[in-house]
Amino acid sequence: MVSREEFDQLVVDALASLPIEILNRMDNVAVTVQEWPSRYQLDSSRVPPGSTLFGLYEGVPLTQRSSHYGMVVPDRITIFRGPLTRYFATSEAIAEQVRKTVVHEIAHYFGMGEEHIARLGY
Numbered sequence: 001m002v003s004r005e006e007f008d009q010l011v012v013d014a015l016a017s018l019p020i021e022i023l024n025r026m027d028n029v030a031v032t033v034q035e036w037p038s039r040y041q042l043d044s045s046r047v048p049p050g051s052t053l054f055g056l057y058e059g060v061p062l063t064q065r066s067s068h069y070g071m072v073v074p075d076r077i078t079i080f081r082g083p084l085t086r087y088f089a090t091s092e093a094i095a096e097q098v099r100k101t102v103v104h105e106i107a108h109y110f111g112m113g114e115e116h117i118a119r120l121g122y
Helices: 004-016 020-025 039-044 081-087 091-109 114-119
Strands: 029-034 055-058 075-080
Touching: 004 029, 004 081, 004 091, 055 091, 075 081, 075 091, 081 091, 091 114
Parallel strands: 029 075
Antiparallel strands: 055 075
């Protein structure tokens, strides 16, 4: 089992592995770790009963921001430790999926939809 501290470090490592060009374009977005998705998060994401989320982007994607965007709370990318550590058996598999999940949610931040992200392998 991956401890909370180890899991947090996996998220930090995933972010650090991204190209600097991506990191430099990320503005007003917080990346957090939560144990499990809330009922509200599951419902708002239209997750079917019995399924769960590994990560979630909540906010206004860059492609939808206008010149009036400002003075707003940060967008949020949440990575869910519980589902990831329950679904994947080894530390290596968890680390790989954490990175994929971080990239997937950042892609939403940049305005990509599920189909586009899937075509990219995330």
